Amino acid sequence: MLFDPRPKRRIDELFDRREEFEALLSTSEPLTLLLGIRRVDKSSLLRATLNEIENGRYIDARKMHFNSGD
Structure with missing residues (x-):
């Protein structure tokens, strides 16, 4: 496959x-x-x-749920 749409994990896999x-x-x-x-x-x-x-952390905020307090 020439193009893989999944996120890359190494800088060598990224272009520019x-x-x-x-x-x-x-x-x-x-x-x-x-x-x-x-x-x-x-x-x-x-x-x-x-x-x-x-010492890095990856947080995907799309999966977070917030309570409005109401």
């Missing part, structure tokens, strides 16, 4: 994302958000970066 990958690796911020439109490799970029560091 080296600059963003290096920026994520070099940040010293305690919290980083990846925001963007659908299907631009946000999840893949994050997973590839987390594979390179030892």
Whole structure:
């Protein structure tokens, strides 16, 4: 298969994302958000970066439920 739609887990599997990958690796911020439109490799970029560091957490907020308190 030439194209696999599943999120990637290594930077070698991504196309043209080296600059963003290096920026994520070099940040010293305690919290980083990846925001963007659908299907631009946000999840893949994050997973590839987390594979390179030892203290990262992946939270998929789509699966979170919030109580409005009413």
